[in-house]
Amino acid sequence: MNISRFLAVVKARNLEFVRDKSSLGWSILFPVILLVVLSFVFSGDGKAAYKVGVIDLTNVESNFLQTKYIDFVDYQDVTLAQTKLAHHSLDMVVDFTNQRYWINQDSPNGYLVEKIFLAEQSGFEALSTKGEKIRYVDWVLPGILGMNMMFSCLFGVGYVIVRYRKNAVLKRLKATPLTALEFVSAQLVSRTIIVMLTSSIIYIGCNVFFNFYMLGSYLDLFIVGLLGSLSLITLGLLMASRSKSEELTGGLLNLVSWPMMMLSGVWFSLEGAPKGLQFFADFLPLTHLVSGARKIITEGASLSDISYHLAIMAVMTTVFLSLGAYFFNWNTER
Amino acid sequence: MTPVIEVKGLTKKYGELNAVDGVDFTINQGQCFGLLGPNGAGKTTTIEIMEGIIKPSSGQVNYYGKTATTTDISQQIGIQFQHTALQDFLTVKETLTLFSSFYQQTISHERLIELCDLGDFLSRDNRLLSGGQKQRLLLALALINDPDIVFLDEPTTGLDPQARRNFWQLIGKIKANNKTVILTTHYMDEAEQLCDDVAIMDKGKVIEQGTPEQLLSRHFKDVFINLPKEDIDKQIVAENNWLIEGNKVVISTSTVEQTLAYLIKQNISLTGLHVKSPNLDDLFLKLTGHSLRE
Numbered sequence: 179m180n181i182s183r184f185l186a187v188v189k190a191r192n193l194e195f196v197r198d199k200s201s202l203g204w205s206i207l208f209p210v211i212l213l214v215v216l217s218f219v220f221s222g223d224g225k226a227a228y229k230v231g232v233i234d235l236t237n238v239e240s241n242f243l244q245t246k247y248i249d250f251v252d253y254q255d256v257t258l259a260q261t262k263l264a265h266h267s268l269d270m271v272v273d274f275t276n277q278r279y280w281i282n283q284d285s286p287n288g289y290l291v292e293k294i295f296l297a298e299q300s301g302f303e304a305l306s307t308k309g310e311k312i313r314y315v316d317w318v319l320p321g322i323l324g325m326n327m328m329f330s331c332l333f334g335v336g337y338v339i340v341r342y343r344k345n346a347v348l349k350r351l352k353a354t355p356l357t358a359l360e361f362v363s364a365q366l367v368s369r370t371i372i373v374m375l376t377s378s379i380i381y382i383g384c385n386v387f388f389n390f391y392m393l394g395s396y397l398d399l400f401i402v403g404l405l406g407s408l409s410l411i412t413l414g415l416l417m418a419s420r421s422k423s424e425e426l427t428g429g430l431l432n433l434v435s436w437p438m439m440m441l442s443g444v445w446f447s448l449e450g451a452p453k454g455l456q457f458f459a460d461f462l463p464l465t466h467l468v469s470g471a472r473k474i475i476t477e478g479a480s481l482s483d484i485s486y487h488l489a490i491m492a493v494m495t496t497v498f499l500s501l502g503a504y505f506f507n508w509n510t511e512r
Numbered sequence: 513m514t515p516v517i518e519v520k521g522l523t524k525k526y527g528e529l530n531a532v533d534g535v536d537f538t539i540n541q542g543q544c545f546g547l548l549g550p551n552g553a554g555k556t557t558t559i560e561i562m563e564g565i566i567k568p569s570s571g572q573v574n575y576y577g578k579t580a581t582t583t584d585i586s587q588q589i590g591i592q593f594q595h596t597a598l599q600d601f602l603t604v605k606e607t608l609t610l611f612s613s614f615y616q617q618t619i620s621h622e623r624l625i626e627l628c629d630l631g632d633f634l635s636r637d638n639r640l641l642s643g644g645q646k647q648r649l650l651l652a653l654a655l656i657n658d659p660d661i662v663f664l665d666e667p668t669t670g671l672d673p674q675a676r677r678n679f680w681q682l683i684g685k686i687k688a689n690n691k692t693v694i695l696t697t698h699y700m701d702e703a704e705q706l707c708d709d710v711a712i713m714d715k716g717k718v719i720e721q722g723t724p725e726q727l728l729s730r731h732f733k734d735v736f737i738n739l740p741k742e743d744i745d746k747q748i749v750a751e752n753n754w755l756i757e758g759n760k761v762v763i764s765t766s767t768v769e770q771t772l773a774y775l776i777k778q779n780i781s782l783t784g785l786h787v788k789s790p791n792l793d794d795l796f797l798k799l800t801g802h803s804l805r806e
Contacts, residue, residue, distance in 0.1 A: 186613035345597035
């Protein structure tokens, strides 16, 4: 590994990206537009039904549970249910075993659902939590940023390498002393810098207007983002390691990016999803990036709280990079 | 003296096709070696095996007596490929800087810019270069590490005649620096201008090898005398078994003086006379029965 060769390729790649105004502009504008649109669409509270968390729901029998237009969600963990209540994701939490319930004083829904509850049940101890409402835009932010990072990582690396291979830029580089390792790591580092920089700019810029909810540490968020982009870039490298065909690689990249777009919890929570789907989603790097970042933002999680996600992203990065380097080909012979 | 490059029994198979089929030759220090042949003859495959870009099916390439696989020659060679794009959005100057960083030893940008005449478009984006400018930049990249051996794969294909002549001058300058140059081309005039040694390839095989002069004198004893058809009586043409090609009479002869004396004696006007030596195009046609450009 020769550092000056490596740095020269990183620099060249960065220049190329910054000068490609259309792709630079798009990678910054796209998430901002999405955030603005979503914040308008979800600014009103469109939900008709109330959502009540019930501790150990399956073993509870009560007329209250027959109430129409209320969703009852099972929770085993009281603390978790309380956090949800604090974020206004639940309107009320009821613990039938210990004869107590919680509502959020800052939530008008909580007030109404309490009246309904008290019409059916009595003798429960009333407890309350406080907590600012998390808007949808706060909740969806890590998803949108993550999705934007995913596209930038996968296509920014994958397409570029295949294009380089197709028009023989790679062949020209192979004829120099530059090694595959130097070239591949330069792509990795260059794209990481680009993705982290653009994402930070988007976050900071949008924060001025949206004043995002943030319970955790910015450094932790940055670290999750970094690990997430590494796992996504190495996945892009793997997809582009051999082929010369932009169509084939485009297909492969779509094949991995679309499931992530739909199933990684970008737009909606996977909490209520079927077990099989959740299991599948666990194999997607974006799932871990989004849910790690979301836990930091909305629950104030620390790095050790989300160590599961961090570990999986680290393993994925290692596996994708090893396979990508193993399969990497400068020029496909005819 | 050890030859710079020895190619021994090189073959390359793509499925059923023998792209290169048992090729041998040696190249000496300071020579310009030309691989000639029509498109699809196996020139590019041969040269790319020599450069280490493609693995041969069998056979070997030695550099200074050692097999290429055991020594890393990438620092010592310079390559100009036939089809190469360069990184988009980089300027010529930045491209030179990028490639300079790959090598331990490089020649100064000033010298390179002067040698390849890049001064006029140094800060231009690679995408906006004309054909000739791009070829000059690619040649500059091939020379950037001051290589002992320079590979040029059809360097003038697609250039206008003026740009080709400029390019030949450039290659002349490189040869003057005692570099070994390996060149592929399907232009015979290019090979005659530049090459000290020539191997003619067809269908994956080397069918002839030698200096251009040797090859021509080996295969052609005659020169051709052309005269306008209307200047010669048809009867004389028939008597001497001369050929008529279009509006010319072609007289093939090994004794030019005698033929001219005979023509003067017959009172034939020599105003439209044209003597033509056979060239490598004629040789290729004679060897393979088909023309180079087919």
